[in-house]
Amino acid sequence: MPIVGTPRANQAMPREGISNLFSSSKPLSPSYSFPSPHIRFAPKHTFSESMMEENLEIAESIITRWDLNNSDNTVPSLFHDNRRESVEFLKSVKDLRRAMDFFISTNSNSDKLVLAQNLMQIAMKRLEKEFHHILSTNRNQLDPESISGRSSRGSSTFDREIEEEYPGELTTEEGPISELAMANLKSIADCMISSGYGQECVKIYKLVRKSITDENLYQLGIEGFRSAQIQKLSWTALDHMINNWLTAVKVAVKTIFRGERNLCDHVFSASHTIRESCFSDITKEGAINLFRFPEMASRNKPSTGKIYRFMELYGATFELWPDIESIFSYESTSAVNLQALSSLVRLGQTIHNIIAAFESTIQTDSSRTMVPGGGVHPLTQSVMAFISSLVDYSKILSEILSDHPLPNNFPMPESYFESPGQGDGPTPAVPLHLARLILVLLCKLDTKAELYKDVSLSYLFLANNINFVVVKVKLTNLNYLLGHEWFSRHARKVEQYASSYEALAWNKVFSSLPESNSTGTSVEAVKGIFRKFNAAFEEAYRKQTSWVIPDRKLRDKVKVSIAKKLTPAYREFYDTYLGMLSGEKNLGVLVRFGPDDLENYLSDLFHGTVVSGSSSSSSSSHSQGCLPR
Incomplete structure (x- = not known):
């Protein structure tokens, strides 16, 4: 008819x-x-x-x-x-x-x-x-x-x-x-x-144009994907397919499907019913197959390494969503929109699950292996590498994480950070989730620090690791997301831990020198002070030659701080009382260090030249404790 x-x-x-x-x-x-x-x-x-x-x-x-x-x-x-x-x-x-x-x-x-x-x-x-x-x-x-x-x-x-x-x-x-x-x-x-005679015209049009559309999609690598087939692929093979799909989807939507829609609308402008029928029969099957792929790919066993590909799939589909809605606006092609939306929902859930699993991995990490010399822990490096990489996908994450609020059993500390440009409004989802991940890491670092027998070394460990976090934030867009207040608060924590390390590790050396020079000090008293200083300094130096501060700026800052407290006080004592010992036969043994020698020795510290260390179950007094898991 x-x-x-x-x-x-x-x-x-x-x-x-x-x-x-x-x-x-x-x-x-x-x-x-x-x-x-x-x-x-x-x-x-x-x-x-x-x-x-x-x-x-x-x-x-x-x-x-x-x-x-x-x-x-x-x-x-x-x-x-x-x-x-x-x-x-x-x-x-x-x-x-x-x-x-x-x-x-x-x-x-x-x-x-x-x-x-x-x-x-x-x-x-x-x-x-x-x-x-x-x-x-x-x-x-x-x-x-x-x-x-x-x-x-x-x-x-x-x-x-x-x-x-x-x-x-x-x-x-x-x-x-x-x-x-x-x-x-x-x-x-x-x-x-x-x-x-519209029926005859339409039959010819559908036959020819569908063959062209199917051929164009096939040339882009878009085939009849099946879920069972996708699940059997290795990640390398699937990653290759994802890369191909990311290249093909924009061409398919903006060129093939948009072009076919425009051609149908032009050729059959006399009849809305006919152009809808033609466009639907020509493109619907191929389009559904195209947008089914991200959903099937997201069912692959999730891992942190795969999250970036999943976010790229989400981002490509989300970016094209206005075009998809516009091109497939007919009622008969609504299944295409539903499939694209289904893929977005599934991808979003998978991405959120990966982030949640990553957080759980941090919380449940029970490794008791210590980093020699109190350096940066591998957990700190891996967590910050993951978090900083997520910032590149902040726009995509904001769409996903806004639908997944944080659980109430892990409250964020009040005023933990500020998000730029938000004023008194609610904190956006991405900064909130990323700040939470960092907080979970910091709690875990407190536990890791307790493994060190030497409390001063545990403070150095915390200073190194939190400094690593702060520097990573500063050098990436995390700085903008977390805000100046967050950065300043954690930078002060680095200074506090470094000061605590210095006080504990060098207090015996500092206290070996008299607070002020008294003119009535005897020769024997001066000898005793030199001996006490020599022993304290040698012990501190010998122990700390294996300790490390990987960050050059922090290392120089700590060295300068120690030198400012130690060298002037020792120089004053040295210059004042060395003359009293001029008649001593073993002066070189009694006075082992000149003022300039101290700075030379300090310059050798914190490079980890000697690998050593010990562990103990004893807790350090600085432990901050962890928030509930």
Whole structure:
């Protein structure tokens, strides 16, 4: 049955009857328009009837020239060279349709109606062939890229184009071939639909364009993915497919599907129903298959290393979501939108689960292996590397994490950090989640610090690790997300831990020197002070030669702080009392260090030149404790 146009049920004879006419020995020709010689008095013609008969004669002369059964017709295409011919042909079909409507309303048994129906079939068969020919021979010109940027909404109707003699598009050969082909396809489609032959036109269009669309998707590497097939792939193979999909999806949406939508809207602008049907049947299967892939990929066993690919899949789909909604806006293509949305939801849940699992891994880390010399723990390095890498996906994460609030059993400390530009409003999801991960790490570091037997070394360990966190924040966009207050608070913690280390590790050395020089100090007392200082300094130096401060700035800062407290006090004592020992035979043994020697010795510290260390279950007094898991 025809889709739109003049219903064939209203025609004087069904197609079966018309086909019987083709086998009749009596030829169908314009002579049937004239009265029979056996009629004594010819009926009086009205002006309208005369006009319709004239239209029929003109249509017959034009249409029969393009009859596919005419062996004399050797021109390959009506729309190929002489565009005036195509204008006349389409106009004759329009006039023929008007004549048919007139004859049906005045005399449904008229021989003229039979002739008109016969001519209409000849014309439609010709247009079917032309339609298929244009679609097939212009595959490269009608490629999605050349039409994806075109908008066909509001294009003129077939009737308007006929009455205006198809200005521009059909009467000139200027302009891109794709535009001429699109104009010709639209003109044929309008003509066939208005003539009641839309079904034949649509069948050809769907067949040709679906094959082109499927081929284009296949060339992009988009195949009929199956969940079981995806799950069996190694991560290397799946990662390769993800990379290919990320490249293909933008082309598929913005070029292939957008181009096909524009072409459908242009060619079948006369009928909303037809363009929806065509676009849906041509693209729906391929589009659903395209957007099903991210959901299937997200079912692969999750891990922190895979989260970046999953976020790229999410980001690509999310970025294209406005285009997806716009292109697949028909009710019949709503399944495409639902599939894309389903992939976003599934990816978002997978990404959140990976972050939650990562946090759990930090909390449950029970390794008692100490870092030699109180250096930066591998856990600190891995956690901060992961967190800082997440910042590059903060826009994507904000969409995902906003739907996953933090659990109430892990409250954040009041005013733990401020987020720039937020004022008194709620803290955005991304800074809140990342700050939480860092807080979990800091709590775990407190536990790790308790493994060191030497309390001063445990403080150095905390200073090193928190400094690593602070520097990582400063050098990445974490600094912007967490805010100045967060950075300043944790930078002060580094200073506090470094000061605590210094006080505990060097207090014995500092206290070996008198607080002030007293003029009544005896020679024996001076000797005792030198011996006490030598022993304390040698012990501190020997123990700390294996300790490390990896960060150069922090290392220099600690050295300068120790030197400022130690060297001036020792120099003053040294300069004041060395003369009292001038008569000593073993002066070099008694006074082992000059003031300048101390700075040289200090300069050798914190490079970890000697590897040693011990552990104990004893707790250090600085432990801050962890928030509940």
